[in-house]
Amino acid sequence: MSTSSDPTPGAIEIPKPSLNARLTGLIGPDVGIVPVLIALVVLVIYFDIRSSVFLSAINVTNLFIQAIVYIFLGMAEVWLLLLGEIDLSLGWVAGASGSIAAIYTNIQYGWPWWAAFLAALVVCTGIGALWGIIVVKLKLPSFIVTLAGSFIVEGALLYVLDHVFDGGGAPIQSSVLNDLTFGNLTPTWSWIFVIAVIAISAAIMITRERARRAAGLRVAPFYRIVVKLVALTVLSVAAALLFNVNRGSFNVVSEGMPFAVPLVFAVLAIYSFVLARTKFGRYMYAIGGNSEAARRAGIPVDRYRVYAFMLGGFTAGIAGLFYVSRLGGYSSSSTDPSVVLYAVAAAVIGGTSLYGGRGKMTYPVVGGVILAVINNGLVLIQISTTMVYVITGAVLLGAVTVDSLARKSQTLLK
Amino acid sequence: MSESVSGEPANAGAVADSDVGIDPSMLLSLRGVSKHFGAVQALRHVDLDVPAGQVTALVGDNGAGKSTLIKTIAGIHEPSSGAKYWNGQKVDTHTPKDAANLGIATVYQDLALCDNLDIVANMYLGFEATKHEILDEITMEKRTEQTLKDLSVTTVHSVRQLVGSLSGGQRQSIAVARAVMRDAKLVIMDEPTAALGVTQTAQVLQLITTLASRGIGVLVISHNLNDVFEVADRIAVMYLGTLVSSGPVANYSMSSAVDLITTGVVSRAA
Numbered sequence: 001m002s003t004s005s006d007p008t009p010g011a012i013e014i015p016k017p018s019l020n021a022r023l024t025g026l027i028g029p030d031v032g033i034v035p036v037l038i039a040l041v042v043l044v045i046y047f048d049i050r051s052s053v054f055l056s057a058i059n060v061t062n063l064f065i066q067a068i069v070y071i072f073l074g075m076a077e078v079w080l081l082l083l084g085e086i087d088l089s090l091g092w093v094a095g096a097s098g099s100i101a102a103i104y105t106n107i108q109y110g111w112p113w114w115a116a117f118l119a120a121l122v123v124c125t126g127i128g129a130l131w132g133i134i135v136v137k138l139k140l141p142s143f144i145v146t147l148a149g150s151f152i153v154e155g156a157l158l159y160v161l162d163h164v165f166d167g168g169g170a171p172i173q174s175s176v177l178n179d180l181t182f183g184n185l186t187p188t189w190s191w192i193f194v195i196a197v198i199a200i201s202a203a204i205m206i207t208r209e210r211a212r213r214a215a216g217l218r219v220a221p222f223y224r225i226v227v228k229l230v231a232l233t234v235l236s237v238a239a240a241l242l243f244n245v246n247r248g249s250f251n252v253v254s255e256g257m258p259f260a261v262p263l264v265f266a267v268l269a270i271y272s273f274v275l276a277r278t279k280f281g282r283y284m285y286a287i288g289g290n291s292e293a294a295r296r297a298g299i300p301v302d303r304y305r306v307y308a309f310m311l312g313g314f315t316a317g318i319a320g321l322f323y324v325s326r327l328g329g330y331s332s333s334s335t336d337p338s339v340v341l342y343a344v345a346a347a348v349i350g351g352t353s354l355y356g357g358r359g360k361m362t363y364p365v366v367g368g369v370i371l372a373v374i375n376n377g378l379v380l381i382q383i384s385t386t387m388v389y390v391i392t393g394a395v396l397l398g399a400v401t402v403d404s405l406a407r408k409s410q411t412l413l414k
Numbered sequence: 415m416s417e418s419v420s421g422e423p424a425n426a427g428a429v430a431d432s433d434v435g436i437d438p439s440m441l442l443s444l445r446g447v448s449k450h451f452g453a454v455q456a457l458r459h460v461d462l463d464v465p466a467g468q469v470t471a472l473v474g475d476n477g478a479g480k481s482t483l484i485k486t487i488a489g490i491h492e493p494s495s496g497a498k499y500w501n502g503q504k505v506d507t508h509t510p511k512d513a514a515n516l517g518i519a520t521v522y523q524d525l526a527l528c529d530n531l532d533i534v535a536n537m538y539l540g541f542e543a544t545k546h547e548i549l550d551e552i553t554m555e556k557r558t559e560q561t562l563k564d565l566s567v568t569t570v571h572s573v574r575q576l577v578g579s580l581s582g583g584q585r586q587s588i589a590v591a592r593a594v595m596r597d598a599k600l601v602i603m604d605e606p607t608a609a610l611g612v613t614q615t616a617q618v619l620q621l622i623t624t625l626a627s628r629g630i631g632v633l634v635i636s637h638n639l640n641d642v643f644e645v646a647d648r649i650a651v652m653y654l655g656t657l658v659s660s661g662p663v664a665n666y667s668m669s670s671a672v673d674l675i676t677t678g679v680v681s682r683a684a
Contacts, residue, residue, distance in 0.1 A: 215552045217559075218572065277548050282531075286539055289530035296526045297540030298511065357530035 035402040047377035058247035067372035072319030073343030074364025079311040084356025085142040089150035090316040091340035097317035098324025105174035113176035121317040128313020132306035169331020180325040184256035187244040288356030349399040438502025441466040441631040447496030471642040474652030489513035519593030529578030583614025600631040653678035
């Protein structure tokens with residue numbers, strides 16, 4: 001679809017793209033996410049009809065807080081899924097991270113919050129590195145190594161929790177740790193954040209387009225930038241308005257965007273930048289697409305594989321901090337072994353491929369939100385928890401099917 | 415080695431200390447190169463000359479040692495004995511990186527392309543252009559477009575297409591273009607037309623000719639004698655690990671080539 005230079009003599013005239021082709025061009029490789037977004041909208045509307053509380057400020061805030069663990073763990077898994085690997089221990093690694101943070105900020109040890117957080121994240125990254133080295137050196141499948149690893153971490157963690165502080169686990173005693181989930185930006189700062197996000201996104205998109213034009217390269221039609229910016233503006237303004245509503249009760253004011261929102265956004269932005277704009281990210285995609293080709297191009301494939309495990313562990317560590325914050329502490333009774341599978345589901349629902357080479361950090365965000373919407377909404381309309389499982393499974397299956405079909409039709413269109 | 419028509423003296427087995435018999439105008443020369451894997455003798459005292467600016471076809475039956483020879487040149491295998499010369503100078507290529515530094519680019523049969531990345535990303539894989547640690551997409555895209563234009567690869571709509579969506583001939587062209595962009599002086603291609611249809615084969619053969627006309631030396635392994643006689647300037651025949659014959663293509667006919675490939679000797683009058 002050429003938009004530049006005069007046609008050379010004898011060149012075939014390319015007809016203006018059809019609406020279908022324009023829509024495909026607008027979304028591009030994210031084409032699988034459209035049905036998921038549509039499903040999300042449908043679910044939200046459905047739950048809003050069935051329950052008057054669903055779209056209330058307090059419920060939406062709770063919903064987002066519930067989604068955070070899935071989102072971060074999903075992002076952690078994406079680092080691995082991009083290489084065609086998987087880490088089944090990340091649920092327990094997250095638990096370990098939260099526990100370490102809770103333990104070291106406890107009065108008994110009295111570490112400052114940043115030291116405890118650092119220790120937690122270092123340990124998680126180290127665990128990831130360990131799995132990565134085993135996978136690479138012994139050439140074992142990551143599924144088995146991390147499955148075994150998940151049992152080991154689980155056992156070690158439960159032992160520690162039952163013996164530190166004379167049993168009973170580790171309650172939260174740090175206000176910072178508590179505020180991760182329950183602290184908010186003031187309404188003013190919430191607006192500043194939203195406006196900054198829109199302004200910076202617009203600046204980046206427009207600068208890039210102008211640079212391409214100046215270099216004489218083909219540029220996408222301008223309306224694409226407009227559509228993306230409008231969508232971003234609508235979403236973020238809606239979010240700001242919603243979060244700024246006072247959702248407190250009994251004369252306690254609770255308003256403003258939860259800290260968690262800009263934190264998720266910051267991690268999302270940094271990771272997305274690395275994946276899309278740096279050699280490191282490019283090599284991740286290359287290794288996932290064809291590791292032999294990457295090796296022949298001189299990329300140190302084994303080293304990058306270990307990096308992926310380390311990044312997965314690190315991100316799971318972040319998830320764990322939010323997890324323990326939400327739970328108010330961590331003990332052997334707060335464990336949830338299935339959380340890692342939800343993490344994989346979150347990444348896959350958004351469109352990450354299990355075989356490697358395809359995925360973006362925005363996918364687990366969408367996937368995590370959908371999983372939280374399903375959970376939250378079904379509980380609100382009082383569906384039994386057993387049905388919640390069935391429906392979650394059906395949505396996962398549906399999302400993967402639709403994504404697969406959408407991609408097949410896209411290649412056929414070319 | 416019967417029927418050696420190349421004119422260079424056969425230097426079987428001896429590692430030459432002086433450059434006796436090495437023609438410095440030849441881009442690549444191999445003398446007495448042998449390679450064994452345990453008890454299996456894959457290459458026996460191979461003498462080969464590859465000139466720049468010409469297409470040399472390496473032909474032979476399955477198991478004749480063509481791939482092993484290519485991999486030895488490309489630095490993947492270390493020869494058990496023998497010497498390599500580049501522009502008349504003795505060289506050693508212990509690793510693929512050494513070979514790449516000399517200017518040898520190999521396009522393997524499986525092409526080594528990443529289907530999930532676009533053409534620009536594949537062209538620059540491992541050698542990305544960056545500005546302040548950020549990928550310099552604009553520079554890479556412009557140079558890719560320029561390289562494809564120089565090679566007259568016109569059937570590709572956009573260099574931002576995913577490689578997975580290209581046809582076999584286009585993929586082959588991209589793999590070759592990648593070698594050219596790295597300033598390769600010798601491009602080795604392993605069965606480039608094996609999986610291609612008629613039109614795509616013609617595309618690739620045209621590309622091979624274009625490369626040679628730019629002064630690049632091209633070494634092509636091929637089973638397909640029709641393709642060979644269409645583009646090759648020189649032919650080298652391998653039989654059971656030995657280079658049984660080499661020389662200008664005019665010295666060969668279809669039947670003499672077939673005889674050399676299947677039996678190692680010419681049974682009928684050439």
